[in-house]
Amino acid sequence: MWRVATYGADYLGRLIVAVEEFEKAFEGWMQTQVESDHMSSRGLLPTVWAKDGQDEAAVRQLELRVAETAGAAARAVSATGARIAVAGVGTIDPIANWSLMSAPKALLAPQDIRSTAATIRGRLRAMAADAEASEESGIPGFAPSQLHPLIWSAAAAHWTTHQYRVAVREASEALTVHWKTKLGRNDVDDTVFWQQTLAPGEPEHERPKLVWPGDANDKTTRSMKGGLEPLAKALNGLATGLNLTVRNVTTHTRKELSEQEGLERLAAYSYLARLLDQCDLRTVPQP
Numbered sequence: 001m002w003r004v005a006t007y008g009a010d011y012l013g014r015l016i017v018a019v020e021e022f023e024k025a026f027e028g029w030m031q032t033q034v035e036s037d038h039m040s041s042r043g044l045l046p047t048v049w050a051k052d053g054q055d056e057a058a059v060r061q062l063e064l065r066v067a068e069t070a071g072a073a074a075r076a077v078s079a080t081g082a083r084i085a086v087a088g089v090g091t092i093d094p095i096a097n098w099s100l101m102s103a104p105k106a107l108l109a110p111q112d113i114r115s116t117a118a119t120i121r122g123r124l125r126a127m128a129a130d131a132e133a134s135e136e137s138g139i140p141g142f143a144p145s146q147l148h149p150l151i152w153s154a155a156a157a158h159w160t161t162h163q164y165r166v167a168v169r170e171a172s173e174a175l176t177v178h179w180k181t182k183l184g185r186n187d188v189d190d191t192v193f194w195q196q197t198l199a200p201g202e203p204e205h206e207r208p209k210l211v212w213p214g215d216a217n218d219k220t221t222r223s224m225k226g227g228l229e230p231l232a233k234a235l236n237g238l239a240t241g242l243n244l245t246v247r248n249v250t251t252h253t254r255k256e257l258s259e260q261e262g263l264e265r266l267a268a269y270s271y272l273a274r275l276l277d278q279c280d281l282r283t284v285p286q287p
Contacts (some may be wrong), residue, residue, distance in 0.1 A: 006147055007079060009131035015076040016124045022066070022073035023117050029062040030110060037109045047109040048101045063099075064270060070095050073117075080123040081157035082116055095120075101219035116233065123160070147266055148273035150178055155266055162263030163248050171269050173249035183208045191243050202280045210279040235279075238272055 033048040041047050050059055056227040074096040077083060083091040086107050094116040100107045144159060145152055154174035158167035176190045184206070185193055196207060212235055246265050250257070257265070 007127065007143070009128050012079075012124050012131060013127040015073075016128070017119050018069070018072040018120060019076050019095075019117055019124070023114075025062070025069045026113060026117075027064045029059070029066050032059050032062060035110050037111065038106075040212065041106060041109075042203040044105055045240075048102060051052060066098060070098055073120075076120050076124060077116075078153075078156055079160060080120050080127070081159075081161040081163075082120045082123060083157065084112060084116060091207050094272065109130075114120055114177060116222040127160070127278050144263065145265060148271035151266060151270045151273055159262070159266075162259075164257040164259055165255070168246060168257060168262050168265045169250035170243070172250065173267055175273055175276075176243070177245070177270055179210070183210075183281070191240060194239040194243055195236065198239055200233070202283050208281060208283040210276060211282050213278065213280050214276075235275055238275075242268055242272060 017183075017263055030048070032051055032054050036045070036049075038047065072092055077093045077095055083093055085091050085283055089107060092107065094112050097108060098113050101109060101113075103153075144155070151171045151174070153216045155167035157169040158164075158170060176193065179197070180186055180193055181191075183197065185197065185208075187206075188196065197210050199209070201209075246268070249255075250265075
């Protein structure tokens with residue numbers, strides 16, 4: 001049996017400290033500011049501005065300290081998924097975007113920053129407790145954060161808030177978008193893209209291919225009669241199959257996945273991503 005631990009307890013502890021340092025720096029800077037909110041600013045004005053008589057150099061130093069600590073604390077936003085929705089903009093990271101409070105039509109107010117930081121601390125402590133329990137149990141842990149970086153970076157914010165179907169969907173989309181962008185193939189649907197990109201044969205104009213290195217006819221093993229299908233051909237089936245059975249299902253249905261189901265699907269995409277990284281990119285030479 002495996003116990004899932006998204007991040008280690010030590011790492012989560014460091015994130016908690018980073019968030020607390022940000023909160024301390026933020027409140028120090030707020031002592032120099034007039035604090036407003038969206039109702040008072042009517043959505044047109046900043047929600048903070050410097051108090052009269054403040055030493056501009058001192059305020060600037062405090063701002064730089066907030067910016068520095070925000071850089072470290074923003075990692076905790078990704079780990080916990082604690083973003084907020086802003087009408088007409090979408091979801092944003094309040095800690096990384098704290099300075100927007102000083103801009104006209106401010107997207108954030110001081111209370112947004114404080115409540116987000118408190119939410120992050122709560123989630124991190126719960127995650128750290130789970131990680132410590134996993135480490136003390138002696139049961140081997142499986143860390144989603146050790147999956148292929150492209151897969152985990154797309155899934156992390158949703159995974160840590162237990163939105164497993166959305167996490168898988170975003171990971172599958174991210175892998176396809178990454179390779180379609182790299183190959184300049186935004187002209188086809190996802191399944192067709194994989195079928196064409198991993199198909200045997202030579203690349204065509206504006207249709208580059210990913211090719212498994214080595215002899216295309218080399219069998220994976222000869223321990224059985226005739227051996228297995230060449231890995232190059234099997235890779236095509238893996239990419240196409242995952243797109244049809246995982247990406248399409250998580251995109252076009254609303255059935256939630258369990259943690260185990262989500263983990264299995266992310267692991268499959270992580271394996272595919274690592275295989276694709278080993279492929280050679282072949283294009284038609286420019287005349």
